[in-house]
Amino acid sequence: MRRFGLVVLALALAAGCRTEPPARTGVRIVDDAGDTVTAALPVHRVVSLNPAVTELLFAIGAGGAVVGRTAWCDYPAAAAAVPSLGDGINPNLEAIVARKPDLVLLYTSGQNTDAVRRLAQLGIPALRFRTDSLSDVPRVAGVLGRLTGRQSGADSLSRAFAADLAGATTPPAPYRPTVFLLVWDQPPMTVGRGSFLTELLERAGTENLFADVASSSAPVSIEAVAARNPDVILALGAEPPAFLSRPEWQVVPAVRERRLVREEGSEFSRPSPRAPAAIRELRAALHEALQ
């Protein structure tokens, strides 16, 4: 009730009394899902249920405001000290409310719509952000800077990111080898156009073998892989993929000749300020595999 009163007060203040601004003002924010939310800025207690957002909050210097995170928020190391509230999609509301946040940040998934609506009923503003591509890094960092009062941190992050990205993607590769991205083997699954990994591969001077596939996660047949004949196979995960020793995979020349690159780490699975480093790492590894 108190929180609701605060929002009403903030709204009234924002609407009328411009001449005498209070310490905290209600500001209307439109998120990536198209919702308009009013929140008192700057926020001091943020629950971030999106690992990319958690990482950005720490990167712009607002890590101290993070009071809840997902189980996947593994970067930076300081994030581990924040209580984990589960896996972030369709979250547990009780766990969120218990952290007494004044803002909740989620991923733009349809599965989060209900959570946003119910949080609003409880008087807790919730925003959803799309974090799927490199361009989302400076864009979302800017919004987060405004929300947390860390504009300067966000601005310098965005400048550094742009410069770092430009440095990582030059000089352009002499030719563009094709890479088969193997995210799972039984059944073989890859990622298509529109996924962050495809963008990383393109920035690293290569081409996703299945860039023509629209879905971001797709089962493909070994036959299709063999026919398209990738230059390199990129496997994600902690261990080398054991199944590559299975007989049916030997039809793919890159498997037979072990032109295989393995990468692990969350910098390859979500857009972050670490993306330029990930691109450099990919370029070096792919170059070595193609020697």
Place this chain on the structure above:
Amino acid sequence: MKRLGLLLLVPVSLVIGLWAGPVTFTPLELWDGLIHPYADAADIVRELRVPRVLLAFLVGGSLSIVGASLQALLRNPLADPYLLGLSGGAGLGAVLAIALNPDWPWAVPAAAFAGATGAVALVYRLSVVAGRRLDPRVLLLAGVVVGSFAGAIMTTVVSLSEAAELRRAFLWLLGGFGASSWRAVWVFSAYAALPLVLLFLSARSLDLLSLGEESAKHLGADVERNKRLVYIATSLLTAASVAVCGIVGFVGLVVPHAIRRLGTPMHRELLPAAFLAGGAFLVLADALARTVVRPLELPVGAVTAIVGVPLFALLLRRNYT
């Protein structure tokens, strides 16, 4: 006439199965790839498509024989190869293997097989404990109960593991022949030969069993022995097919009924006919699964039901009008 149709269906399905795929070959390229080991198409045709088609045929045939036999054994038209707890056990094994992710390329199929046979052993034990003889009704109950139990543990494991792993586990369970190889063909054929022969030899006792146990006994069948034999043979076949391709529904349930509708009620004819028809059906379903959305693949279990249900509805209609 019907027999001729069935005999023709088999080579036609095999040819379509060989020809269909994400890569399109001309008939000449396909033939070259089949007979010359160094032709352009040889790798794909000889190493991927031929084993895949053979495996789909063998598994489809086995599942449909298993369905026919279980329908007679349990005297229940709804019986299918997975009814007696096998899918739950296999699923649990596969999910555990996916969650633990051991460094062995055959871990998931091996674990699925172990899970399925474990469930079978448990069901068998339960149904024999309940009475000295193997009561089909108790068997059915024990199967459903063990299946739900394994399914519940599987759901628990899945809900505690990563979201991506969950999707992968379900994709694997939905079935597919993406991981077919010659080795899988040899292992499956060597293994399936004995239970298949046993089931073919049980044709007469299945006829008697489907009349009811009392009548079967009066007609001189060693009912108890036959029941156990059929149960173990069907279970072993299903467990092997789960290890090869996950859970492919519909084939084992409906192909035997379709064959019966075509007028083959005696098991001596029903079983071989069901084997051929089931094999051809699964080969065609798999061909669809890998061409409809190429270069992506659909789970073959989804295709069997999407294509099979309208076909079966047609067949039902035809017989009633």
